[in-house]
Amino acid sequence: MAYGKKIVVVEPAFLVQAGLRRLISEMPGLSLAEIFDGNENRLDDKILAKMPDIVILNPDIFNNEQLVSLINRLSNENILIVGLAGEESSPGCKAYFRYCLDPAENKYELLETMKKINRALQDDDTQTESSGLTQREKVILNRVVRGQTTQEIADELFLSVHTVNTHRKNISNKLGIKTLSGLIVYALMNKIVKMDEMV
Amino acid sequence: MLIQKEMKMADVIHHDHFLIPVINRFDIHLGFGDKTIDDLCRENNVNTVFFLTILNAYHDHEYFPKKHLQSFPASLLVTYLIRSHKYYLEVKVPEIEKLINNLSDETGMEEETLTLLKNFFSEYKQELIHHIQREEDRVYPYIVELEKAVNSGIIPDSVTRQMNDYPITDYEAEHENVEEKLFDLKNIIIKYLPDTKDDKPFFKILKELFALENDLNDHARIEDLILVPKVEAMEKTLKSKTK
Incomplete structure (x- = not known):
């Protein structure tokens, strides 16, 4: 199972693919889920099926209309899109992306950009990335591991099922x-639960 | 490296020693001398194209053997997958189990915590066994029967039924839960191990857990990239015949 934030790459050139693979492997907390060439049928569905947090794509392999529709579809799913675009790319392309990786840059410049991208993701959900559990989450975890259902927890703590589920998701994350x-x-x-509390 | 039949086996292993357990599953053993892959396959009655496909798929994670897919029977692949299951269950898992069961006072950990880890691993083991048994009882026999039907043109009802009710694409989606458990175990040791006097025994356990995870990922990749497309193609052939 992949560890950390998932990245999908859309780029046909092998040397660039290999470089990105290497770059991603150097970033703790990021992992590469899949590389697409860009000419796949229903590419957007295939990308979404991988449930990525980040998509790094080469804008030059799409025409304008394709690019805009792909970017819209991915942005709607809250996926951070990074352009593979340098000086030589079609002008104006950089305007589509908050972050760009320039294939002409050296390793350390690229790593700096990757760090920024990673940080941007963390800011989006500081909640899920900070370490310790809150008091509330500990209470809920205690009940979960004692075998209570979400419904039972919700009833006893006067919470909605939705809230309990959110807590459970946050705990796991x-x-x-x-x-x-x-x-x-x-x-x-x-010691969030004691052995003798367990049934 | 694209592994080819005229290469010397010894050179290939020098280049990628992780292939040793893989070739072992073909009953090809160390002490190759200067023999080529082709020589060894012939000596051991191994289908060379199939052997190369498996070796390349393990060696290069991007390898996808489109053009070779049709040139060996699916039953060979099934035999191979069963042998690798055996290796996980009879060699790798017991190794880790032994390491975990041998954890003792010297770690300075509470008896209770050690018991928790032992139980967690044995739960994982049961799930893995269960998953493997399902494949071997339900999926693999179906593939062998399917191939017979394609070759003979005689299609038994059982094959038609399974082809409609439980095609291979359904099975493709089912790897997840076992993987999650293994991942959790690693994470518990890496992130949440309580204070210990000596955590060295855990180094080896972690190393073996990472290795097992890697092996299982390779195994799943072989199923997804080679087995599933082959079975899909056979299902398609049969469906067009029965219509």
């Missing part, structure tokens, strides 16, 4: 633990 058994181990190890 913060801890980086997705399975119930994993949460149980975490909660017991960290």
Whole structure:
């Protein structure tokens, strides 16, 4: 399973693909989900199926209309789009993107840009990235690992089911633990629940 | 490196030693001398094209063997996948299990915590076994039968039924949960291990967990890139015949 934020790349040239692969591998917390050449059928669906946080794409391989529709579709899903565009790219192209990676730049310049991109993502959801759980989240985690359902937790704490679900999602994101058994181990190890509370 | 039949096996292994367990599954063993891949395959009755496809798919994550797909039977691939399952269950998983079970007082961790980790891994193991059994009981026999039907033109009802109710594309979507558990275990050790006197025993455990995850990813990639497209093509052929 990929770790961290997921990136999809759309670029046909092998050397550029390989370079991006390398660049992404140097960024802790980012991982490459897939590389597309750009000429795939229903490319937008295929990209969305990978559920990326970031899409790095070469704008020069699309015509204007394709580019605008792709950018709109991805932006609607809250995906951060990064252009592969340097001095030589069609003028005005950079205007589409908040961030650009210029293939002509050296490694450290590129890494700086990647860091900025990564930071931009964190700002969007500082909530999910900060470490410790809040008091509320601990209470909910305690109940989750004791086997209570979302509905039961909602009823007893006078919360909506939606709120409880949001808390559960945040807990998993913060801890980086997705399975119930994993949460149980975490909660017991960290004394959020005691062994004798468990049924 | 694109691995080709006239290459010396020894050169290939010097270049990528992670291929050793892979060739072992073909019953090709160390001590190659100067033999080429082709020599070794012939000696051991291994289909050379198939062998090269598997080796390349492990070696190069972007390798996609479009043109070779049709040139070996799916049953070979099934046999290979079953052998790699065996390797995970009989070699890799017991190795990790032993490391975890041997964790003891020297780590300075509470008995309770150690028990938690042991139980978590054994739960993971059960899920992995379950997943593998499902493949071997339901999916692989279907593929073998499907191939027989394509070759003979005689299509048993059981094949038609499974082709309609549970085509290979459905099965493709099912890898997730087992992977999540393995990931959680790694993360618990990396991020949330309680204070220990000595965390060195965990280095080895982590290394083995990463290696197992890697192996399973490779395995899944082989299924997705080689097995599934091949089966899809056979399903298509049969469907056009039955219409």
